[in-house]
Amino acid sequence: MEGSRFVLVLALALTAITPTLSTYHSATLLNVRHREKVTHLHFYLFDIISGTKPSAVEVARPKGTKYDKSATPFGSVWAIDDALREGPEFTSKVVGNAQGLYVSSVQDENSLGLVMYADFGFTTGKFNGSSFSVFSRNPIMEPGERELAVVGGRGRFRMAKGFVKVKTQFLNVTNGDAILEYKVTLVHY
Template structure:
């Protein structure tokens, strides 16, 4: 009986010692020298449609104000599942989609600005199954603007970079927009 308690005690001590040795929050750091950084340039059009029977962007929250008649009033939050197309025409080929959120973030109606978080995923071609993420301020009324790329997956793993955005079409009445994206990605 004493012997089995001693063996059990020794086994518990070994288990605790082993668990402590393997419970680090990190593993061995390895050099990334063997990884070659790539640069990829992309060009596509994002179709952000708030109108019609099947909009690609919908308001999910709106401020409690009655004086702002804009389709995108300050403080409004939109969920998006916008198609990425090869051209500005609604019939051009769909190559992916941007899913995420944007918030109307400027109180001045003449300086329409959003904060955009979106994952730009590709569903066809060379980059099928890959995506990059944008989290950035986007001053929509500026003719040429830039948003930050903050990550990626698949072929765009560890992506960073930027997208130059211009407005190809905007309807101020219903909020529909077609945006021209020229993206530069640095990734592995």
């Protein structure tokens, strides 16, 4: 018994001090040309906070904001699973959903701004199973269109880059429900 422990300890010690030979490996494919494609998308995002089945829910609120009565006090975090529809009506066909987070990032109580990460996935049509990702500042209170950055994609939008023009179509300032028009320009392979 004592001898087998000694052999085990000796084997572990020798393993620990034995040099290991390894090399970093990478491969680069030369002369492979991918043709970039440009895709334009147009849809409406329904961000619903009210009701019995909201598509956006607050998941965190920092201490010190419990008396802040605004819909999105500074530092609050919201999880979203918003419907993407062909038109601005609730009866419009659903084409996908946007899932992700947004964080209230403006301290001024008279303004509203978010930092948003969302993956816009499509569930119908030729882009079914594909998505693009947005990670950007979203200054909600700016009039007209706002621009967000596209930082990636998958499926038919693999390696996407581009931008989104967002315009608020409807905003209920009482409960925070919103319908947003998205015009997207994607450059991808």
